[in-house]
Amino acid sequence: MKIDWAALGSVFGVSLLATVLLVGLFTLGIMGLSKQEAATEQGGSASLAVTGAYACFALCAAAVAYGIFLIVT
Numbered sequence: 001m002k003i004d005w006a007a008l009g010s011v012f013g014v015s016l017l018a019t020v021l022l023v024g025l026f027t028l029g030i031m032g033l034s035k036q037e038a039a040t041e042q043g044g045s046a047s048l049a050v051t052g053a054y055a056c057f058a059l060c061a062a063a064v065a066y067g068i069f070l071i072v073t
Helices: 005-041 047-072
Strands: none
Touching: 005 047
């Protein structure tokens, strides 16, 4: 049995990068929703923060759907 270390390292690097990006996007979405909560308490509006949060969540969902697509096909 021979292990292709270059391919293993490549898979590790891509999966680490994808994980960091997805967690970062999800965190930005949560922060955007918390900004909306804080603005509502102060009587303001944070529609841009909410729109950005929904965009981050949509990108996370798209990445997960693409990963499932890759696994299935």
